[in-house]
Amino acid sequence: MSCFLYLSIFPEDDKISRKRLVRRWCAEGYSRELWDKSAEEIANNYFFELIDRSMILPTQNSTYSSRGADSCQIHDIMREIAILKSKEENLVLRLEGGRRLHNHDTVRHLSITNSRVDRETDVGELEISVDMSRIRSLTVFGELRPFFISDKMKLLRVLDLEDTEGVRNHHIKQTGELLHLRYLSLRGCEYIAYLPDSLGNLRQLETLDVRGTHIDRLPKTIINLRKLNYLRASVDENTYEGIAEELPELIRNRLCISTVALLGLCLFCSASVIVKFDTGINTRDICSLFCCGILPSIAMRLQGNGVVAPRGLRRLTALHTLGVVDISWQPSILQDIKRLIQLRKLEITGVNKKNSKKFLSALAALSRLESLSLISKGKPGLWGCLDAEEMFSTTKDLKSLKLHGNLVELPKWIGRLNNLVKLKLSKSRLKDHDAAIQVLGKLRNLTILCLPRKSFHSLEGGELNFSEGSFKSLVVLELDFSRSKCVKFQQGAFHNLELLELSGYIEEVETKFSGLEFLPRIKEVQLHGYFYDVYEQAARRLKEDLLAQHSENPKKPILKTSGCF
Known part of the structure; x- marks a missing residue:
């Protein structure tokens, strides 16, 4: 029942991601590991059970998931029931712009929607009406106000700011004080350029999702998060793709060096000269975004759309999902990845001929891997990197494979991946499309095949x-x-x-x-x-x-x- 009532957090007609919901359930303690099943597997079963009982509806694009549903919606009537029941049990408080608040001392989940509201009025209402020390989850749909994240939320487990507007670097500095946090999502917060070092204090953190930001480098303290099992970070792969393909390698290398020099501009940004504009953005935001985000990301996107991970990543032994990690700048990170033997899903960018042997060696150690995504932009891309025969022995159990970059020829081992369910070949530029289609057509379990633009030469x-x-x-x-x-x-x-x-x-x-x-x-x-x-x-x-x-x-x-x- 708690899993169903939890859905009242989300706005009307919202398409709720299955993975997002499942990981949040796990963070809330609604699903726990039992015998040979993980907490995530059990939570997934809860999701599909709600579908079977018609309490939630799978969305139309559910066919894209090998599991049968990638996301769901809740019927208006069922949503009203969830809202009414959760209100009776003081489970969820939904704050919408313009609405007055009533006393909800023991509420556990706070959901804020359409939050373009007056600062003074609402901060007062929140402090009077809600006991922040009891809040277990905070979810914002719309625009963030700094006072939404209170230093009184000491027991907060879930902080979900996915696609929230107005989130800046200084807004998330205090997250390191939320010691009970298990789920942190900044996905789609495009003005975020770095994570604070205090993130390493979150020893209970299980999920960290910072996709769609300008974060290029993970903080060194992230290796302290021993319970982390889901780590996703990336920038839109199309953002700098045109630049990467057009610029010669020499110019790209010089641009990287110039970018490092430009980072020195950060020294001129001090608290004493902060100027705030009408839009709510100040000079500190602009400086940190450009110097710590956009400038280095331009250089790095020439190689791929991943992040640089710190040495010592091997300590995160609970990781089952990792991506997108850029190995072109620091090939030694492969020695750390090699030790993450619990990995089920891995996304790598920057694969090239120089590091391909080390990459294959690391891949061979990941015996539980089910999903693999490889990105290599520009030329020669993946050409000549995946031809080794040992690729089959290390990938024969894969269920999902995504290859982005020049292949020229389809690797022979792909034709023997009989467990493969999903395959995507992007910018592969395969010369012999007839031969490729004949090979792929024989994969007996292939359920989803994506051949977007430039799959063929x-x-x-x-x-x-x-x-x-x-x-x-x-x-x-x-x-x-x-x-x-x-x-x-x-x-x-x-x-x-x-x-x-x-x-x-x-x-x-x-x-x-x-x-x-x-x-x-x-x-x-x-x-x-x-x-x-x-x-x-x-x-x-x-x-x-x-x-x-x-x-x-x-x-x-x-x-x-x-x-x-």
């Missing part, structure tokens, strides 16, 4: 042919059709395909699709098309052709369009 005037009997288990296919002349789905292929996501640029080469009427279980086709006005007629013909094939399919699938349509 060139399809101009070429054909993509999915032959009979291939991709028998595939449920979701994401495919970029740019510059391909024809995409053929032969009868007998994709026996279980439910979702087909097509994307591409419509230009001189008009793409023809055939065989959509042969897909026996197709439910939905999504078309993301981009074109200039001169190609509007071609785009219209493509859409009409897809609609015609849909009408001939007995399942009558839905066609959804986006982009320029």
Whole structure:
């Protein structure tokens, strides 16, 4: 019941991430390790049990998850029940802008939504109405006000500021004093450039998520967090991708050196010269963002979108999820990663020919690994880094594999990954697309296949042919059709395909699709098309052709369009 009432924390119609919810449940103590099952496995079972009982609804894009649901929503009626019951038990206090507060001395969970409210009024109301010393979780949807995080929250277990506006570096300095904190999320707080050294005081911390920030380097004190099992940090991988591919290596190296010199500008930022602007941003925020975040991140994004991890990471023996770690700047970190034998999911950037042997050696020690993501931008990328035959013995149990960067040729060992459920090949630039599709089509457990833009070197005037009997288990296919002349789905292929996501640029080469009427279980086709006005007629013909094939399919699938349509 507590797991269900906990959902009243989230705003109406909000899509709630399964992983986010599960990790929060674990942090709250709603799920504990039993016998051979981890707390996270048990919490996942709770999630799917709520779906089976129709207490929560899986979202439409749930097909993307091999588990069946990546996120959920709660029906309006069920949400009202959860709100009413949680209010009766003083479990959740929901503070929305403009609402008056009443006395809630023993409330455990504080949820603040649409928080563009008057500072003086609300800080007074909070202090009078809520006993902050009893708060176990704080979740903010909207804009952060500094007084939301009180030094009286000594027993706080969950601090969730995911996608919260207005979060600055100085706002999170006091988090090191929240000694009972188990879950900390700053995901999507784009103005955060570094984590305080006091983070090392959080000895109970289990989850740390700082994706979507400008954090490039983890503090050395992070190695004190011995209970940490989930660590995610990265910047949007597309942010500096164009720069990385265009600049020659020599210029990139010089830019890195220049960036280090520019960091000296931080010496001129002192508390005595802080100026606050009308937007709420002050000179301290600007200095720390540029000198500690943007400038070094520009240099580092030329190699990848990960963070530099400190030496001694091997002490975090409880880690089961780690990423994205940049090994191009500090290859010695691989010796630490090699000791993290509990890892289930690993994301690495900066793989190249110089460090590929050390990387393969570290990978061989991770016998429990189920998910692997490798990123290598620019040229030569991953070309020649993954050809070693021992890659198969170290990856044969993988369920998820994501490769971002030049491959040129599909590594032979991929064709033998019979446990693989999800595969994504991004910017792979494979030359022989026919051979690659034949290999992938034989993977018996492959359920999700993503082939976005530049997966193949060139399809101009070429054909993509999915032959009979291939991709028998595939449920979701994401495919970029740019510059391909024809995409053929032969009868007998994709026996279980439910979702087909097509994307591409419509230009001189008009793409023809055939065989959509042969897909026996197709439910939905999504078309993301981009074109200039001169190609509007071609785009219209493509859409009409897809609609015609849909009408001939007995399942009558839905066609959804986006982009320029």
